[in-house]
Structure formats: structure tokens, C-alpha cells
Amino acid sequence: MKRRAALQLIAALGAGATVPPGALEEILAGIDRAVDRPVDVDEWESAVREYGFLINRQPVGSLINDLTADIIGIGALLKRDNAQRTDLLRISAGLSALLAIEFGDIGNRRGARLTWGTARRAADASGDRDLKVWVRAREAEEAFWFGLSPQEIGARTTEAIRISGGIPNSGLPRAYAVRASLAAERGDEATSRTTMHELSDVFEGLPDSVTSDPATFGWNEARFRWNEAYVYTLLGGPRARQAVDGALALYPPGTLGPVANLRVIDGMGMIAGREVDMGLDHTLAALQELPLSPARRRMTGQILRTLPEEARALPAARELRILTSA
Structure with missing residues (x-):
């Protein structure tokens, strides 16, 4: 198994191609087992943040292969590590959401739809309320730009706002921003302006950990002004x-x-x-x-x-x- 993985890795690197998912992990697995290396949740969370930072700085679709490989890796860990299942589910939800965004950006609607479903289920299974809100709000945002049904988009934003319980987090302003944009597009100025006021109130209540995050999981003043500009x-x-x-x-x-x-x-x-x-x-x-x-x-x-x-x-x-x- 390791020899085949090594040959795949060498062939891919020699041809300048993508490293096959799982090949590098298989090669390194023997050393990790020998040193009894536990799952490093912090390392995985750092990887998710890195992808979130890069997604607006790299050409669309360029992260798909790496995200897919890491999702495969997380899936393997979920099968053998029940002790950190909650953390791994949270990480898999973040990786899946980012992969869904990449699929959407290259126009692969089916891939995006399937991957958003996985991201939602993983977030729900993790029990992380803020993540559940963020995944639904981000999915609604992507669906809005893709031009999907306003009813479907509205259902996702309503669900995100309900799950939040009114507590500001990085997903809640996205939900209000999408709701305001939908209203503005259909010419409902009153609803749009009211929702923008709600968005402003949510933004003012966001914790520093959210507003100081420049990556896709945060919500800072630049994002707030961007949505103001559009609406x-x-x-x-x-x-x-x-x-x-x-x-x-x-x-x-x-x-x-x-x-x-x-x-x-x-x-x-x-x-x-x-x-x-x-x-x-x-x-x-x-x-x-x-x-x-x-x-x-x-x-x-x-x-x-x-x-x-x-x-x-x-x-x-x-x-x-x-x-x-x-």
C-alpha cells in the first residue's frame, strides 16, 4: 500500500500533476503511528482558517483538490477517533463549506448542492450553534449569487436567524445581508432598509474575535461596507x-x-x-x-x-x- 502511494506521489510530482488524495497521508502514516501521534485538532483548525484566508486570494476553483484531500483525511479520522468526534465534525463542516463555495464559483451547481448538504449535517452533528448558523447563512449567500429560488434562499436565512437565537456571530450578519439584498433586488425598499438597520445592529454587537478575522469565517467592517455598497x-x-x-x-x-x-x-x-x-x-x-x-x-x-x-x-x-x- 505504501509503495503504491509512493509511486503515485512520485509520478504526480514528476508530471506537475495533483497529488492523489490520501497518497501523502499513507506514506506518513507509519511514522505517525510509531510516535503515537494523536489527532492535532489545532493543526486541522489552522488548516481550515488558512483555506478561508486563501479562498478570496486564489483563482476560483484552485483549492478544490487540496480541500478534497483534506476532507478524505478527516473522514478517515472520524472512523477511528471517537474521542474527538465533535471537533472533527466541526472541522469537516468548515472544509465542506469551503469546498462547496469553490464548486459554486466554478459553476458546478450539483457539486455545491451536495457538499453544502454535507456541511450542514456535519455542523448540526457537532452541536456548534454558531457554526450551524454560519453554514446556513453562507449557503444562502452562495445560492443568492447563483440565482436560485428566492423562496429557498429565504428559508435558509430564516433558519439561520432562528438558530442564532438573536446572539451575534459570524453567520448572523450574512443572513441579514442576504435578506436585505433580496428585498432590494425586488424593489422592496422599506424591507431592505429595515433589514440593513438590523444588520447594522448585529454588526455592532459582534465580538472582537469575529470582527478581527480577515478570513471567510469572520465578518469585519470591510464586509459590512461591501454589503452596504451593493444594497x-x-x-x-x-x-x-x-x-x-x-x-x-x-x-x-x-x-x-x-x-x-x-x-x-x-x-x-x-x-x-x-x-x-x-x-x-x-x-x-x-x-x-x-x-x-x-x-x-x-x-x-x-x-x-x-x-x-x-x-x-x-x-x-x-x-x-x-x-x-x-
């Missing part, structure tokens, strides 16, 4: 411009996805303010920097649907249609 751009008004500028100033260099999305939101605001040519060019430039994620595709679709009739034949508008239909 208030849809609703219109001067607050949108302030929110976009505020969010852009808060994201550190290397945060690729959120910044590209903000630039599309900025383009959306320009077009709403009748700066159509500038807004189209701005959006097109943002889309050409990175692959077209579900969020950028959805926002671009909104731009194209709301373009003035006379602007729909512009070259930039035609190019945006081609990009979003690919």
Missing part, C-alpha cells in the same frame, strides 16, 4: 457612493474577488447615475481581470437588464452580453 447601489442615492469608497479603502491588497465585485457595483452605480459609457467600461475592465464568478455574472446581468434602451447596442454592452452568456 444601497440597488436602492439608489448618495449613500451608495460612500459605501463603495469606504469598502474599497478597507480591503487589503491581494483580496481579489471582493474588490473586483466592488468595481462591478461601482459600475452599476455609474450607470444608474446616467454615466452609462463610463459605467460599462468600468464593469468590463473589472470582469476582464478575473474569471466570471456567479456574483459578477449576476451583477452584470442586472446591469444589462437596466440599461437604457439606447445604450444596449453599445460595443461595451455587447461585449458584456457575450461574457455573461459564455
Whole structure:
């Protein structure tokens, strides 16, 4: 078994290919058993945080192979280590959620749906209330950008808010942000603004451990301003411009996805303010920097649907249609 794993590893490295899941673990297992190495929960939790940090800084889909390999590793540990089952379930929920996000970003809806189901079940089995809220809110967020049924998205946000019991955690602001975005998209300004006030109250009550976390499991001021930018751009008004500028100033260099999305939101605001040519060019430039994620595709679709009739034949508008239909 170890010899086969070693040959697989050598062949993969020589060809510049992905290391087969489980091969490296099988090679190292003998040493770990010899030193009676226990499961290092802190090490696994650190790996989850690392993935969460990288997911917005690496090309979409680039973490799928590594996440899959680690989920296989956690699955093997769950079979033999009942003493730390709760911790391992919590880790597997985090890894599965991140894998589901990656599947969604490359357009693999079936993979995302199946993996979100696993993430939810693992979170529930762990008994970690905050994690149960986060998984459902994050799933709702991804479903929103993927353009799934508003009823399904609303059910997930309602479930997340109910499970939270009103106690602020990293998942709760996501649930309110999705609810506000849904209302803004359907033109329900009153509900959207009310929900944004609720989001603001939740944000103010978040513990420092959540607001200081720059990775996907946290919720800091940059995320809050990002969602303000999106909702208030849809609703219109001067607050949108302030929110976009505020969010852009808060994201550190290397945060690729959120910044590209903000630039599309900025383009959306320009077009709403009748700066159509500038807004189209701005959006097109943002889309050409990175692959077209579900969020950028959805926002671009909104731009194209709301373009003035006379602007729909512009070259930039035609190019945006081609990009979003690919």
C-alpha cells in the first residue's frame, strides 16, 4: 500500500500533476503511528482558517483538490477517533463549506448542492450553534449569487436567524445581508432598509474575535461596507457612493474577488447615475481581470437588464452580453 502511494506521489510530482488524495497521508502514516501521534485538532483548525484566508486570494476553483484531500483525511479520522468526534465534525463542516463555495464559483451547481448538504449535517452533528448558523447563512449567500429560488434562499436565512437565537456571530450578519439584498433586488425598499438597520445592529454587537478575522469565517467592517455598497447601489442615492469608497479603502491588497465585485457595483452605480459609457467600461475592465464568478455574472446581468434602451447596442454592452452568456 505504501509503495503504491509512493509511486503515485512520485509520478504526480514528476508530471506537475495533483497529488492523489490520501497518497501523502499513507506514506506518513507509519511514522505517525510509531510516535503515537494523536489527532492535532489545532493543526486541522489552522488548516481550515488558512483555506478561508486563501479562498478570496486564489483563482476560483484552485483549492478544490487540496480541500478534497483534506476532507478524505478527516473522514478517515472520524472512523477511528471517537474521542474527538465533535471537533472533527466541526472541522469537516468548515472544509465542506469551503469546498462547496469553490464548486459554486466554478459553476458546478450539483457539486455545491451536495457538499453544502454535507456541511450542514456535519455542523448540526457537532452541536456548534454558531457554526450551524454560519453554514446556513453562507449557503444562502452562495445560492443568492447563483440565482436560485428566492423562496429557498429565504428559508435558509430564516433558519439561520432562528438558530442564532438573536446572539451575534459570524453567520448572523450574512443572513441579514442576504435578506436585505433580496428585498432590494425586488424593489422592496422599506424591507431592505429595515433589514440593513438590523444588520447594522448585529454588526455592532459582534465580538472582537469575529470582527478581527480577515478570513471567510469572520465578518469585519470591510464586509459590512461591501454589503452596504451593493444594497444601497440597488436602492439608489448618495449613500451608495460612500459605501463603495469606504469598502474599497478597507480591503487589503491581494483580496481579489471582493474588490473586483466592488468595481462591478461601482459600475452599476455609474450607470444608474446616467454615466452609462463610463459605467460599462468600468464593469468590463473589472470582469476582464478575473474569471466570471456567479456574483459578477449576476451583477452584470442586472446591469444589462437596466440599461437604457439606447445604450444596449453599445460595443461595451455587447461585449458584456457575450461574457455573461459564455
